Amino acid sequence: MAKIDLIVRRANLNGKDVDVFVSKGKIVEVKPSAESLDAGDAKVEEAYGLTLLPSLTDVHVHLREPGFEYKEDVESGLRAAAWGGFSNIMCMANTKPVNDNGSVTELMLDKARKHWPKGPRLFPIGALTKGLKGEELAPMAELAQAGCAAFSNDGVPVESTKIFRLAVEYASDWDRVVIDHCEDPYLGVGVGVNEGEVSSRLGLPGQPDVAEALQVARDILLAEYLDLPIHLAHISCRKSADLIRFAKARGVKVTAETTPHYLTMTEAVLEAEGTEYDTAAKVNPPLRPEDDRLAMIEALSDGTIDCLATDHAPHAGHEKETEFDVAPCGISGLDTALSVTWGLVRDGVLTRETFLRAWTTAPCAVFNLPVNTFAPGDPADFFLFDEDEEWTVSASTLHSKGKNTPLLGSVLKGRVKTHFIAGKKIV
Template sequence: MAKIDLIVHRAKLDERDVDIFVSKGTIVEVKDSVKHLDSEDAQIEEAYGLTVLPSLTDVHVHLREPGFEYKEDIESGLRTAAWGGFGNIMCMANTKPINDDDSVTALMLDKSREYWPNGPRLFPIGALTKKLKGEELAPMAELAKAGCAAFSNDGVPVKSTELFRRAMEYASDWDRVVIDHCEDPYLGVAAGVNEGAVSSRLGLPAQPDVAEALQVARDILMAEYLNLPIHLAHISCRKSVDLIRFAKARGVKVTAETAPHYLLLTEEYLEQDASEYDTNAKVNPPLRTEDDRQAMLDALNDGTVDCLATDHAPHAGYEKETEFDVAPCGISGLDTALSVTWQLVRDGALDKAAFLRGWTTAPCSIFNLPVNTFTPGDPADFFLFDEAEEWTVTAETLHSKGKNTPLLGETLKGRVKTHFIQGKKIV
């Protein structure tokens, strides 16, 4: 057996009390716990019965650096990720300058190594088109060589289907997947509220669910025609789920993510009373109906939706404290994602297997990222989690610079106590 340098003693894994043996950053063995553990050479981490979970992966995060460091920066974003249970983070390209140049990619990676040399790991997502304008392809070869793990035009839908086709083809040459923000570019773009009863009561311009589903259909047909993969970001409604389920049955190489807020919240969270709204619940795509929320849970449970992603979008307080149509879309989600999705598991709404697939194996498989399944040889990426600890969501309890969440004031259950990446304690 390899020389053991870390032993986690008396952790709860799948309802078993286990000891986890780590050597040189990888899992060596997981076995039933013993009462007394003696080791002269290895570091022993006493878990005291805390739950151990593999480090999570978030494939859709806005870290804001460079250019918008007042909202979030790489140091604060990765700190939030570490305390949120995330070991791999994929960050979007809508920075300033935009990540359509390998020098921007290099800056992101250099900053992550400077502040968090032992992880969480950062995987930049390169811009699909120059300046995200949808007019000309970004230099995808250079971006891939610099370390971009995927390509996306982020929140700016590519209007030209011809250009989108070329982007998918070129990305495949570099074994990269295109991530698409599915939104018809002419139908209630970035309205931040679902078209329905709530938008009518509040008198707000709105986006119907069909705006998302139309682009989902286009992407599915293109993926099927080209026989190339496509990944659909932050799916929010039943119409989209039905299209994805039908496509998967035909063998189309389509994968999809949804975000915790689409599993937990509905459009009613926008409405504080009959005439007031909460801009912290303004997100794109918008929060939908209860029927859509249930459809997302069902789709995640049955595998139609492959993975979870926070779409962490931090903003400064003053940016949200304004008129609805001026306020930016986005919810700060890295701090709360683990607690709210684990609560869904507790409540029986989300299968534990779907939780683990959605946060670990599926995203890592889609984007070729490291993953821990507690199998010998896996990276020793895991955290100890106190399932019972209650905490209130306040500006002070959030690690992120972004305090923009509709969950402010809510009491959640479950907190990360310590986190290891490749056997090294990062928090």
């Protein structure tokens, strides 16, 4: 057996007390806890019965650096990720300058290595078009060679189907997947509220669910025609889920994500007492009605939606503390995602298996990222989790610079106590 350098003792894995043996950053063995143990020279971490979970992967994060460091930077974003249970973070290209050339990619990676040399690991997402303008393809080869793990135009829908098709084809040359923000560019882009009864009562212009579903349908047809993969970002409505389910039944190479807020919140948040026109709940795509929320749970549970992602979108306080129509869209989610989605497991809404698939194996399979299943040879990426610890969401308890979340003041259950990546303790 390899020389053991870390042993985690008496951790609760799937309801059983286990000891985890690690060597050179890899899982060597997981076996039932022994009453006594000769640890030798290995470092011993006593879990005291805390829940052991594999580190999570978030394929949709905005870290804002370079250009918008007052909202978030690589250091603070990865700090939130570390305490949130994430070992792999994929960050979007809507920086200033846009991540449409290798030098910006290298800057992001240099910042990550400087501030968090032991992880979380950062995987930049390259811009799909130059300047995210949708007019000319970005230099995909240069971006891939610099370290980009995928390509996306992020929150700017690509109007030209021709350009989008070329992007999917060129990305495949580098074994990369295109991530699409599905939003028809003519139907209420970025208005932040669903078109329906709530938007009518509040007197706000809304975005219909069909704005998302139309683009989903386009991408499915392209993926089927090209026989190439396309990943659909932050799916929010039943119409989209139905289209994706139908496409997967035909074998189309389409994958999809949704977010914790589409599983747990509805447009009713905008009308809750004391939160009318609450800009913290302004997000794109917008929070939908209850039927869509239930559809997201169903689609995630049956595998129609492959994975979860936070769409972590931090903003400064003064940017959100303004009129609803001019406030930016986005919810800060890295700090709260684990507690929120584990709560769905606790309540029986999601199974543990769905939770693990959505946060670990599925996103890593789609984007070819390292994943821990606790099998021998897997990366020793895991954290100890206190399922019962309660904490209040506040500016002081969020590690991200972004405090913009409708959960402020809420009491959540479940906290990361310590986190290891490649066998090294990072928090």
